[in-house]
Amino acid sequence: LFVAEGEDLVSAAQDAGFAPVELLVAGEDVEPALLAEVATLAHPPRVIGVFRRPEPSAEAVSASLSLWRISDPGNVGTLIRAADAFGAAVQLSEGCADPFGPKALRAGMGSTFRVPLRAFEILPGSVALVASGGVPLEDFELERYPHIVLGSERDGLPEDVAARCDVAATIPLRDGVDSLNVAMAGTIALYARRRKAGV
Amino acid sequence: LFVAEGEDLVSAAQDAGFAPVELLVAGEDVEPALLAEVATLAHPPRVIGVFRRPEPSAEAVSASLSLWRISDPGNVGTLIRAADAFGAAVQLSEGCADPFGPKALRAGMGSTFRVPLRAFEILPGSVALVASGGVPLEDFELERYPHIVLGSERDGLPEDVAARCDVAATIPLRDGVDSLNVAMAGTIALYARRRKAGV
Numbered sequence: 325l326f327v328a329e330g331e332d333l334v335s336a337a338q339d340a341g342f343a344p345v346e347l348l349v350a351g352e353d354v355e356p357a358l359l360a361e362v363a364t365l366a367h368p369p370r371v372i373g374v375f376r377r378p379e380p381s382a383e384a385v386s387a388s389l390s391l392w393r394i395s396d397p398g399n400v401g402t403l404i405r406a407a408d409a410f411g412a413a414v415q416l417s418e419g420c421a422d423p424f425g426p427k428a429l430r431a432g433m434g435s436t437f438r439v440p441l442r443a444f445e446i447l448p449g450s451v452a453l454v455a456s457g458g459v460p461l462e463d464f465e466l467e468r469y470p471h472i473v474l475g476s477e478r479d480g481l482p483e484d485v486a487a488r489c490d491v492a493a494t495i496p497l498r499d500g501v502d503s504l505n506v507a508m509a510g511t512i513a514l515y516a517r518r519r520k521a522g523v
Numbered sequence: 524l525f526v527a528e529g530e531d532l533v534s535a536a537q538d539a540g541f542a543p544v545e546l547l548v549a550g551e552d553v554e555p556a557l558l559a560e561v562a563t564l565a566h567p568p569r570v571i572g573v574f575r576r577p578e579p580s581a582e583a584v585s586a587s588l589s590l591w592r593i594s595d596p597g598n599v600g601t602l603i604r605a606a607d608a609f610g611a612a613v614q615l616s617e618g619c620a621d622p623f624g625p626k627a628l629r630a631g632m633g634s635t636f637r638v639p640l641r642a643f644e645i646l647p648g649s650v651a652l653v654a655s656g657g658v659p660l661e662d663f664e665l666e667r668y669p670h671i672v673l674g675s676e677r678d679g680l681p682e683d684v685a686a687r688c689d690v691a692a693t694i695p696l697r698d699g700v701d702s703l704n705v706a707m708a709g710t711i712a713l714y715a716r717r718r719k720a721g722v
Contacts, residue, residue: 398597406707411697433704462718495714498610505632508605508710511703515694515711519661 401431600630
């Protein structure tokens, strides 16, 4: 089960076809003070919904963002939102933050209910996004590599995972700058792929 | 004055030429328990530096990201980091989160000390980034509009501010998706401008 806090998330879940196991509305089903106590939000929500987690998506994916041990829930949610915006599924490895945890759900802004979520797997046509040493992102036929693989915040992608991808790409940055936040890097790669694919 | 918590931020400030007004090292200048008590971090830092805020930058800017009432400190810090990565100054309006507050500084990852920070102003060659109705981002000569103007998380850019820009641009998203997080949108625009400018 997972909990969606606040009207926006609850209605996004329902719009996506999730039926609540339990729906608690302040002043109707439950005392407002009790709802405020169990909520993780600074401003207590008017409604909390309890839903059943979906099964991992079994659909074939034509484009995806694969997350390797991305442990910050805000990053996981933001990347799911970006994948939704640019039309990609999301694959999560072990060690990733739970996409249905409260912080990740909030950052996902409802996209978590719409994006196909699957287990991590290197698919044919994968590009590893690395902080340095890869081909500059737009210098090759990105439309041939619809599966983007992103490493953890601190350590990036381990060599053996990157080696299983077809190519490695790097976002060119100003000299002297180390890296972008992983959520920024993934968003740029999703944008660049979609622009090149012309969809 | 502002406070930098942790060795990474303190050395980034010093590397950028900020001299500490006060430098507190746990176990040397101060009791570790006292440092932990004043710190805003979950894991108490070994060092805290107190520095003088810089004057707003008076240098001419060849590229910039202008933030209109972006109130979330994480977004302000992330956008400053992206501006650093792609070589742009940052202009902040009234109502923006303080870039030297603890959360914004952390999200800035040291970029806050390197990026020229200025007051908000619409410069010639400005493009307003809007959620809908603008020219698709890459369909015009972005290199002619080096100044990107971004509105607040909730309300975007007010019409009178957008009208003072030369053009309005929109990032094309999948049908049915409302918008990107403001930090994502700004990062994509900085990336796209730099790619087109070829610098």
